[in-house]
Amino acid sequence: MCRWGGPTPFRLGFVERESNCSAGVSSPSDSLHSFCLAGGLVVLSLRYAWAKRLLVPIKVEALKIVEKEVQTWPRIVASALGGLAAITAGILWGVRPPMPDWWTFGDRRWLPGSWFVGSTLIVSGVVALALMTYSFRKFRRPRASSHRGDSSP
Structure with missing residues (x-):
């Protein structure tokens, strides 16, 4: 139990x-x-x-x-690129370009599933970008601006 x-x-x-x-x-x-x-x-x-x-x-x-x-730009960019990569892979999977010469596993194993798999990848990428945008707006703290030029006594 x-x-x-x-x-x-x-x-x-x-x-x-x-x-x-x-x-x-x-x-x-x-x-x-x-x-x-x-x-x-x-x-x-x-x-x-x-x-x-x-x-x-x-x-x-x-x-x-x-x-x-969402506190550093490299993390934000990496997350956004991950979402865009999923969308791009989904489009590529749905369009299903011809099998390249270097692919040795046969036609059946080249991007199986067509638009069904492609659409789930696209939806996953859109969800990732939406959650990233939500996180950015809700949790991103602006950095404190430095006032170097301020010479107050």
């Missing part, structure tokens, strides 16, 4: 994944993962007591990660 209220391996696996991801090393995609994990936990907390107990610490950690991700 799992200590979070049930013997289901899915629950235990989700909680372990949840804990590992929230305490993980920061990368440009952490803010998106943090938002998604916290959002999923909000939905699960409506039904499961174990999710309700985990919601506050995970949410606090997710907000810390999101706030940190």
Whole structure:
């Protein structure tokens, strides 16, 4: 029996994944993962007591990660480029250009799935950019301006 209220391996696996991801090393995609994990936990907390107990610490950690991700321009640019790369890959996947000569795995393994896979990549990229924009507007703190030229007594 799992200590979070049930013997289901899915629950235990989700909680372990949840804990590992929230305490993980920061990368440009952490803010998106943090938002998604916290959002999923909000939905699960409506039904499961174990999710309700985990919601506050995970949410606090997710907000810390999101706030940190929008404090420097390299992180903001990397996150935006990641979202744009997902959209570009989705368009490429949907258009499905001819298989290049260097591809040795056969035609069946060259961009399988067509527009179904491409559209999910496009939606993922749009969600990433939307969450990045939201994070930027909500959590970005302007730097304190320095007044070097101010020579007040």
